[in-house]
Structure formats: C-alpha cells, structure tokens
Amino acid sequence: MHATIPQQELAAAVTWAARQLPSKPTNPVLTGMRLAADDGQLRLSVWDGTTAAHATLDVDVTESGTVIAPGQMLQQIVAALRKSDVTLSDRAGDLEITTLGAHFALNVLDGRDFPTLPSMPEPLGWVEGSDFAAAFKRVKASIDAKADGSFAGMSGVRIRIDGDMLTLTSTDRYRIATATMPWHSDQPVTAMGVMPGKAIADNATAFQGRLHLSLPADGSGTAALSGDGRQVSTMLLEPGLFPHRLDEIVINVSGRIVTDAESLTEGVRAAMAVSEPGKPVWLHAGEDGVSLRAGSSSRSIVEVDAAYEGDMPAFETAINSVYLLDGLTPLSGVTHIDVTTPKTPAVIHSPDDATYRYVVTPLRDPDRAA
Template structure:
C-alpha cells in the first residue's frame, strides 16, 4: 500500500472511525483501524462486534493495499501533522511522513480481524442537524449505570401512520421524549433500543450533513444503521424494551409556570453549590411572580436565590435533584421553560415554552421534602 492524502481529509476520516473504538477492547485486534486503499480513495474502518464505523477520504493511491494499525495511535498522529501525508506499507511496518515528521507504526494481523456486518438498505432519511439535536436532547436522561444495560440505551419507535420517529430514554428518575417527522419507504411500525453513547457519537459525527439515512433493526439483523454521504455506522441493538412512556406523562396539570432558562440555570447552579451529594434544591413558585430556589440544610451551608416567573394555578413548593434539573434545562432549545405541575409529589413535565407536542418533553421525578 502506498498513497498520499491531505491531512485534513485523513484526520476527518480517522477521527470518525476512531469514535467507535472500544475503550477497553476484549481482544487487542479490536483496537485497530483497517485502512484499505484503492481507486483514489482510502477507506477507514473500525469494528468491535457491537459498533462498526466506515468512512472514506480522497487519496492519490499509487499502490493499493490493506493494513491494520493501532487506531488511537494513528488518530493522535494525524491530528497533529499538517500538509500532505504520505503512507507506505513496508511490511510489517506502516511508514507515515508529513513535512519533517516521520513515524513508523507496527501493524496488526489482518487475518485475525473480524468481517464487518453488511448494513441493510436505508429505510428513510432525516436532516442531520435535526437528528443530532434530538439524540442529544433525549441522551440527557440516559442512565450511566451499566448494571441495567437496557437503561443505557435510547429507544426508537417508528409510527407508520403518523409518519414519525420518536426517541426516548429514562434512568427511572426522569424520562425524555422527542418526536421527529419521518416518512419511510413502507417501513412497518418498529421499536428498538440502541446503546445511547454509540448513538450519540454517531449522530454528532453527522450533525453537519444535510441528510442522513437510517435503517432500524429487524428481527433478522438487529442492526441500526446511520449513513451519510461518505460514512456509515452500524450499532447492534440492545435486548429488551424500555418502560412505556405514554401513561407516565400526565395530561392535566394544576399549576403551570414559565421561567427564563438562562436565569433559572444560573440561579440553580449557585444554589446547588451548597447542596451535598444527591441533596435536593427546593423550588417555590409564589403568587408574587417569583420562583424562590433554596439549598442546603440547617446544619450546613445554605443558599437562597430567586428569578421571575409567570404562574397560573396557585403557589407550589417542589424539590428536584439539581443535576437532573440542570440536565433538562440544558437539553431545551427555547429561551424559556414551561413547568407543568400537579403536586409536590408527582412528576413534573418540562418543555420549551411555546413548543409543540413533538418537541422535547422532560419528565422529572420530585424528591420528597422532610
């Protein structure tokens, strides 16, 4: 193998594929990136049996060939070099030259590398920015506890009649739901749970693409596929189902309050400074158009702050985990948040003020105050 490529193109391709490399590969061979040079393109791939990433970069190929090298090391190198990059396989080493820099990399045995899965045909397309935003929003509720694997995933549900794709996630303390319009090529109603971290990385990597193609898992393949113009990612779906969210979201509320998000976030961050781990901050919506935030305890530091609010339904005091509250506020994209409240002990629903039913809805469990 022998080729030259611009460092910008090469770095973008290597970075895309390296996102899928496992942090702790079960076998060393899965820490490698597969480079395949032919027909004026360099194909860069990664695969660990759960996630595969495949992309290409333009290259002047003088000798076609394939090589497997350490992905993290190659990613670190190409992110620092500039100008034209020269790659040449001199078995069993790969020589990389750029400007005055020269690197000699050991190669990994190609015959031990597993064959990547073949993705199914695209079922439908979405704007890349819309998908990336929706995934990032619901990812705010994904569990970080690997002891319950299904809660580390993001659910996808296609409703053929409504022509929508709904994304949802929960860690049992909050539930995030976002719906996108999605017309597909005859795809039946389908649901699947995709590993949240892998899906978030893949969607973020294609956020600048005008359109991306999606394939939802089937009983046969179990693979979710995300395609852009020059890149493809497949992710194996998780076994199981997330809790049904339809019945969890209240439809009638006794109190509704609107608060500017920037002001509320700043006040919540200040008050949370005195809250011990997992301790709540108390929110009191008053009749005087003021939201009072309180944190701390009588035996420790205490803090009080307030922001303006527009309230209907009478005064109410409710408490939340401050980190969960801030996650929900950060996920919203509107200037103001609308709190839909029933009582101090029932879940609250946060949504962007003035948004429709397809926008993010963030269900947050309150903490009982003693």
C-alpha cells in the same frame, strides 16, 4: 498499498474511526484499524465486537492494498502531522506514513485475524444530521451509562420512527427526556430500537447533511447510521429492557409555573450556592410568586421572575438540582413546569417548541436527601 491524501481529511476520518475502538478489547486485533486502498478510495474500518464503523475517502491510489494498523497510534500520528499531503504505503510488514518533514513506520497487525465485519442494512429513510445531533444533545443527560442487568436498556437511547416523526427517548428512572424531529421516507415506516449509549454518543455529531437510518420493526437486531462518507452499524440493546411503560405516563395539570428558562436556571444556581450539586432545590409557587431555596436553612431564598397559575392555591416541590438544570438547559425563552401534585412527576417544556419534553420525578423525602 500506496495512497496519498490531505492530512486534514485523513485526520478527521481516522479520529472519528478511532473513537469506535474498544477500551477493553477481547482480542488484540480489535485495537486495529483496517485501511483498504483501491479504485481511488481509502476505506477505514473498525469493529469493537458490537459496533462496526467505516469511513470512505477519495484519495490518489497508485497501488491497491490492505493493512491493519494499530488504531490509536495511527490516530495520534496523523493528528500531529503538518497540514500537507500524507502518503500511506505498506512495506516489509510496516505501514509507512510520509509527509513534509516527517516519516513514521508502524508495525501492522496480522490481517488474517481481523474479523469479517457485518454488512450494512438498507436505510429506511433520513433525517437532517444537524437535527439528530441537536436532539441527542437534549436527551443525553438522562442516559444511565452504568445501568445493567434488567435495567440495561436505560444505558441506551430509544429511537422510534412513526409516520413522519423520529423520536429519541432516554431515562434513568428519575427523569425522561424526549426529543423529536421530522422523518423523511418514500414509504410509511414504523420501527424502533434501543441504541447503546456509547454508539450514539460517538456518532451523533458525525454526520453533515442527510443522515440515513436503518432500524428493525420489532427493535431486535442491528441499527445503522450512514451519510457523509461514514457508516456505523451496531447491535441494539434488548428492547424489553427499556421501560416502555413510560409512554403511558399522563400528567393531569393542576398547577403551572410560567417562567423564562434562563432566569430560572440562574435562580437555581444562585439557590444552590448554599448546597451541593445533586442536592434538592425546593420550588415554592403561589399567588405571591415563585421562589427557590436549598440547603438545610429555610431562610436562604431566591425569588425568580415567574408566575404561577393553577387549581392549587400554592404548592412546594423538591427536585434534584442537577436534574432540574438538565431539563432546563435545552430550553430558552418562555418555559412551563406543569405539575399534578408536589410528589408526582412534573413536565418541563416550552409552549413554543413541541419537539422537546422532560419529565422529572420530585424527591419523596427531600429533607433526608438534603
């Protein structure tokens, strides 16, 4: 192998690919990154046992070849190099990295032990990469990264394609975040899958322009993301482990707080000055306005610029303060909090933005939680 490429292009691709490397590999070779140079291109590939990632770069290739380099060490070296052309070559069992004023030699891994990576499924259509990144940012707080066993589906994000809409949904049993975006396809598509949280977190912002997506119809098998010279395929979580009944939740609105997202966020943070993150914050709404309180003292009250409208003359509900802030963070401007009763789920949304919905369950025994 003998290939030359600008440092900035190589560093971006290697850093992205190294993100997919397993933290606890079942086989030492899985810590490796395969570099294959041929026909004017350099292809970087990694595999952690469930997720495969590839990055393809245009390079000056004078000699074709393939090596398996220690992935994390390669990333650290390339990131530290000067912004000049980098030459990669294999010689006598080493990957040699040469650039202006620097030369490194890395012991390569045995290529015979590197697994055959799964093929990429054909894409069904595409979304804008920026829309996908923004949607994931809205739902990521509701992922339960530690969920396992019969709740393992909550450690991922459900992706659903239906007609001209793609929807991301996450839940940790206490809240449900949903974000939608336009879907583009040459043919009608209905598909879904629960993508592992790490796989989507590592790649949600990795694609510029069009992001092509592949999903199975029944949620079982492999999903793939591709675009901008990068490809990721991952085994999906068992679809039956994601609580699909959450789609059946209906909020019969009997009361509504109308506020400004930024103002309410400031009010919650002010009220929590006498408590700790994750402790309850009480929302009191009635004809006299909306106020917040937290901690064990009912004398610490923060009034917010909000109005209440609804059938109930007044109500008070208590919500985990972190969950409430997570639901408000993606919003700006006019925001509604719709409630049925003080103890049943509430919906946080914007009347001017139909692409985001956040359902949060109030605390049943807030005094004990405080």
